[in-house]
Amino acid sequence: ATPEVKHFIKSIIEADLESGKRDHVATRFPPEPNGYLHVGHAKSICLNFGIADEFGGSCKLRMDDTNPEKENDEYVQAIQRDITWLGFHWDGAVRFASDYFEQLYQYAEALIMAGKAFVDDLNAEQMREYRGSLTSPGRESPYRTRSVEENLDLFRRMRAGEFADGAKTLRLKIDMASGNVNLRDPVIYRIRRAHHHRTGDTWCIYPMYDYTHCISDAIEGITHSLCTLEFEDHRPLYDWVLDNLDIEHHPQQIEFSRLELLSTMTSKRKLNQLVTEGLVGGWDDPRMPTISGMRRRGYTPGGIRLFAQRIGISKSENVVDLSVLEGAVREDLENASPRVMAVLDPIKVTLSNFQDGVTAARSAPFHPHHPEFGERDVPISREIWIDRDDFAEVPPPKWQRLTPGGEVRLRYSYVIKCDEVIKDADGRVVELKCSIDPDTLGQNPVGRKVKGVIHWVSAGHAVEAEVRLYDRLFTEERPDAVRGEDGQYVDFTRFLNPASLRTVTGFIEACVKTAEPETRYQFERVGYFVTDRIDHVPGERVVFNRTVSLRDTWSK
Numbered sequence: 001a002t003p004e005v006k007h008f009i010k011s012i013i014e015a016d017l018e019s020g021k022r023d024h025v026a027t028r029f030p031p032e033p034n035g036y037l038h039v040g041h042a043k044s045i046c047l048n049f050g051i052a053d054e055f056g057g058s059c060k061l062r063m064d065d066t067n068p069e070k071e072n073d074e075y076v077q078a079i080q081r082d083i084t085w086l087g088f089h090w091d092g093a094v095r096f097a098s099d100y101f102e103q104l105y106q107y108a109e110a111l112i113m114a115g116k117a118f119v120d121d122l123n124a125e126q127m128r129e130y131r132g133s134l135t136s137p138g139r140e141s142p143y144r145t146r147s148v149e150e151n152l153d154l155f156r157r158m159r160a161g162e163f164a165d166g167a168k169t170l171r172l173k174i175d176m177a178s179g180n181v182n183l184r185d186p187v188i189y190r191i192r193r194a195h196h197h198r199t200g201d202t203w204c205i206y207p208m209y210d211y212t213h214c215i216s217d218a219i220e221g222i223t224h225s226l227c228t229l230e231f232e233d234h235r236p237l238y239d240w241v242l243d244n245l246d247i248e249h250h251p252q253q254i255e256f257s258r259l260e261l262l263s264t265m266t267s268k269r270k271l272n273q274l275v276t277e278g279l280v281g282g283w284d285d286p287r288m289p290t291i292s293g294m295r296r297r298g299y300t301p302g303g304i305r306l307f308a309q310r311i312g313i314s315k316s317e318n319v320v321d322l323s324v325l326e327g328a329v330r331e332d333l334e335n336a337s338p339r340v341m342a343v344l345d346p347i348k349v350t351l352s353n354f355q356d357g358v359t360a361a362r363s364a365p366f367h368p369h370h371p372e373f374g375e376r377d378v379p380i381s382r383e384i385w386i387d388r389d390d391f392a393e394v395p396p397p398k399w400q401r402l403t404p405g406g407e408v409r410l411r412y413s414y415v416i417k418c419d420e421v422i423k424d425a426d427g428r429v430v431e432l433k434c435s436i437d438p439d440t441l442g443q444n445p446v447g448r449k450v451k452g453v454i455h456w457v458s459a460g461h462a463v464e465a466e467v468r469l470y471d472r473l474f475t476e477e478r479p480d481a482v483r484g485e486d487g488q489y490v491d492f493t494r495f496l497n498p499a500s501l502r503t504v505t506g507f508i509e510a511c512v513k514t515a516e517p518e519t520r521y522q523f524e525r526v527g528y529f530v531t532d533r534i535d536h537v538p539g540e541r542v543v544f545n546r547t548v549s550l551r552d553t554w555s556k
């Protein structure tokens with residue numbers, strides 16, 4: 001187990017509680033419902049909800065829904081499902097920034113009345129030009145000197161729908177010469193005739209993120225507003241807005257670094273592109289780094305939380321190899337998954353001297369260290385399947401599996417010897433004729449050692465299954481950061497791994513046939529697998545997804 005690390009945010013909170021600056025802790029997780037949550041969001045969820053749990057505080061869930069064109073209720077529902085699945089509970093009802101539209105509007109009027117905001121007629125292009133650059137100060141808009149009365153009148157008429165989209169904006173009056181461009185009279189309202197997923201057509205003006213976020217945090221009584229590092233330069237604006245409004249509560253914004261997970265993607269926009277262009281099966285495609293994709297793949301909430309704990313929280317770069325996530329998932333699965341045998345690349349083995357009825361089925365535990373998982377029968381019959389990998393006609397040195405004339409133990413069953421290899425016209429091995437040593441059930445053969453143990457299933461008893469073998473979605477570590485000869489970024493979809501999904505037909509012990517969707521198993525010697533939560537139908541159709549192999553096998 002990884003020891004609980006005390007990161008800098010916890011230290012700040014402890015100090016705030018000790019000094020009496022705060023007497024409780026209230027955090028929030030504020031997704032924009034414009035896509036499904038991904039593994040980067042999982043980091044933020046584990047941080048915000050984790051801190052609330054640890055300090056006996058609360059964490060709210062707030063949909064940051066101020067861009068009506070991109071947001072919808074499907075995403076709102078998916079976000080709630082994913083957070084719940086991860087094992088977290090938000091405080092009270094789900095909040096929406098759109099719940100505060102009226103309040104935000106009233107605060108904007110208050111800023112106008114205090115001479116701290118003005119209606120601007122500059123268009124987007126002019127505004128860009130007036131804003132200046134990092135190295136040069138900006139220029140004040142010619143509309144900045146409008147009177148309070150005129151501003152109030154214009155802003156009310158903006159709300160009433162008298163002006164075209166983009167014709168006017170409401171801006172704060174801060175400082176066009178500020179070294180921080182975010183403080184150069186930022187726009188806080190724009191005109192946008194777009195249907196909002198909750199407020200419908202009530203509004204044709206919408207507040208901007210920077211203005212909305214700090215006020216929403218204050219309204220909800222958030223104490224520590226944790227966000228990613230790209231908002232560091234927005235913090236002075238966060239504080240300015242709250243300092244210049246008649247709002248008593250002032251949350252503290254603290255930034256930490258974003259997770260970047262290699263060989264995949266943590267950008268909702270690009271994940272959206274994969275979905276819309278049909279390059280994956282959907283947001284919950286098991287290859288997707290979305291929470292719903294990881295769920296369908298068979299990742300566990302515990303594995304994802306363990307991963308979040310391991311990658312830590314800091315302000316320095318957080319670039320992590322996918323193997324760290326896979327390792328955490330594997331670790332969580334090890335003691336939680338019953339084991340069964342499955343043959344995914346079968347060759348038929350005929351046990352020539354096997355006599356039906358001679359042997360009773362043996363029973364074997366589902367997990368060597370967890371007797372509470374129970375046992376199952378492992379029946380044998382004259383025909384069995386073994387994995388193609390477990391036979392070599394010309395074995396390499398130290399080979400302990402099957403070979404012509406050699407012996408191997410069938411896990412939980414007899415020692416068998418390979419007497420004959422049968423090939424098809426192309427020379428491909430299609431069947432092995434073997435004999436069992438009848439005295440080796442549960443005991444070693446007399447006078448010789450048989451080291452190798454292989455998995456197998458009885459052909460007459462096993463169920464046939466569709467097994468989906470997943471691998472990394474991209475062949476590049478940073479698929480969205482590869483530049484071509486012209487210096488431009490290459491389209492990241494070019495680096496999709498063509499082998500990221502391979503579907504095979506396998507044979508598995510019969511007990512899996514009635515398993516519910518989302519049941520996890522270890523297929524002995526192969527990896528961890530889960531019954532697909534959509535396509536697997538108990539008793540009718542067996543469909544498994546490979547969650548992760550037993551060892552890290554990715555090679556470039």
Ligand code: ATP
Binds near residue numbers: 032
């Ligand atoms: P994206 O760029 O993928 O759209 P976002 O930050 O715009 O991400 P939001 O829905 O606004 O998406 O994110 C909600 C919360 O999750 C924010 O507080 C954000 O900082 C956090 N978050 C998003 N991506 C990551 C990441 N890669 N690592 C850590 N936290 C993240």
Ligand code: MG
Binds near residue numbers: 032
């Ligand atoms: Mg955002």
Ligand code: MG
Binds near residue numbers: 268
């Ligand atoms: Mg975004």
